[in-house]
Amino acid sequence: MSTLSRDQVRTMMGEVLATQGKELPADDSTRLDTIGFRSLDFSELALRVEDELDTELNFDAPQLRSIETVSDVLDFVEQLQQA
Amino acid sequence: MSDVEPIPAASCVLITGGSRGLGLELVRDTLRRGAKVATFSRSITPELQALADEQPDTLFVGSVDITDDAAVKQFIKDASAKLGPIDSLVNNAAIGQDSMHVHTSPDRIAQIVTTNLTAPLVLTRQFIRHAMAKAGRGRIVMVTSVGAQRGYSGLVTYAATKGGLDSAMRTLAREMHGRFLVNSVAPGFFASEMSSVLGNEQLSAISRRTPSGRMVTPENIAPVVGSLLFDDTNLNGQVITVDGGSSI
Numbered sequence: 247m248s249t250l251s252r253d254q255v256r257t258m259m260g261e262v263l264a265t266q267g268k269e270l271p272a273d274d275s276t277r278l279d280t281i282g283f284r285s286l287d288f289s290e291l292a293l294r295v296e297d298e299l300d301t302e303l304n305f306d307a308p309q310l311r312s313i314e315t316v317s318d319v320l321d322f323v324e325q326l327q328q329a
Numbered sequence: 330m331s332d333v334e335p336i337p338a339a340s341c342v343l344i345t346g347g348s349r350g351l352g353l354e355l356v357r358d359t360l361r362r363g364a365k366v367a368t369f370s371r372s373i374t375p376e377l378q379a380l381a382d383e384q385p386d387t388l389f390v391g392s393v394d395i396t397d398d399a400a401v402k403q404f405i406k407d408a409s410a411k412l413g414p415i416d417s418l419v420n421n422a423a424i425g426q427d428s429m430h431v432h433t434s435p436d437r438i439a440q441i442v443t444t445n446l447t448a449p450l451v452l453t454r455q456f457i458r459h460a461m462a463k464a465g466r467g468r469i470v471m472v473t474s475v476g477a478q479r480g481y482s483g484l485v486t487y488a489a490t491k492g493g494l495d496s497a498m499r500t501l502a503r504e505m506h507g508r509f510l511v512n513s514v515a516p517g518f519f520a521s522e523m524s525s526v527l528g529n530e531q532l533s534a535i536s537r538r539t540p541s542g543r544m545v546t547p548e549n550i551a552p553v554v555g556s557l558l559f560d561d562t563n564l565n566g567q568v569i570t571v572d573g574g575s576s577i
């Protein structure tokens with residue numbers, strides 16, 4: 247399976263936020279609650295990644311609950327791609 | 330104040346089972362309201378084909394068995410390639426039942442559950458995955474039944490599947506927070522389907538016992554589904570029963 251780079255996923259995350267008129271800050275330590283990136287936004291991001299990879303990335307809800315920052319999102323997508 | 334914008338009216342709707350009866354009326358009504366429609370059923374009736382021939386740019390039809398996951402997935406791909414992103418779904422396709430539970434074979438029970446509950450759940454998952462990625466937000470309507478709320482002989486498995494869809498609808502409405510409005514419309518029994526098993530005298534008796542004085546028709550259901558697809562009502566997670574008041 248091909249994988250997306252951290253930068254590519256970051257760009258897609260920015261696109262998800264942009265559809266809601268929000269902006270992704272440059273600092274990856276920014277907390278998700280301060281930029282309004284919610285769990286369904288993560289789902290949308292995951293679907294966009296799936297679309298690029300042409301494969302499903304299924305995961306359980308508890309895994310999402312530990313995600314707090316932009317960096318956590320990028321780490322998690324990285325892990326999903328490696329699983 | 331909330332920062333969540335209202336979910337927009339439907340612009341492209343997937344309606345399952347649109348070849349006849351209520352499904353066909355829902356297709357017609359949705360097109361009249363200006364949205365594009367994609368619909369499939371096991372076979373395409375001449376009425377649906379005629380409508381597709383009249384409106385080739387706004388109506389996409391296909392012959393698909395809802396229990397065939399791969400075919401349903403391909404239909405969504407083909408329909409969105411033709412019409413653009415699909416943002417709304419009406420889960421209408423179902424098979425009926427008219428048999429006492431003790432006389433319904435296990436195979437028939439499994440078939441009703443697969444068609445009326447498992448397939449719509451899998452399709453809804455597929456639709457949400459498509460709509461979240463392509464449209465972002467949308468609306469979902471489950472066509473269920475008054476049979477899910479009241480006991481009617483001969484409908485044990487059918488009622489279980491429709492009640493299951495109502496339960497899934499409520500959970501989805503919460504799970505899809507701010508992204509999808511999810512509701513059910515529960516029709517009473519249609520005069521046309523009852524007339525196949527009941528005589529005129531029995532039909533008249535049922536109509537007399539219905540507070541509105543008449544049984545429901547597909548034309549009664551379409552405006553309610555239409556409102557859930559197009560109006561900014563903020564209705565979410567609800568079952569709207571349309572049965573002339575017979576269940577009260």
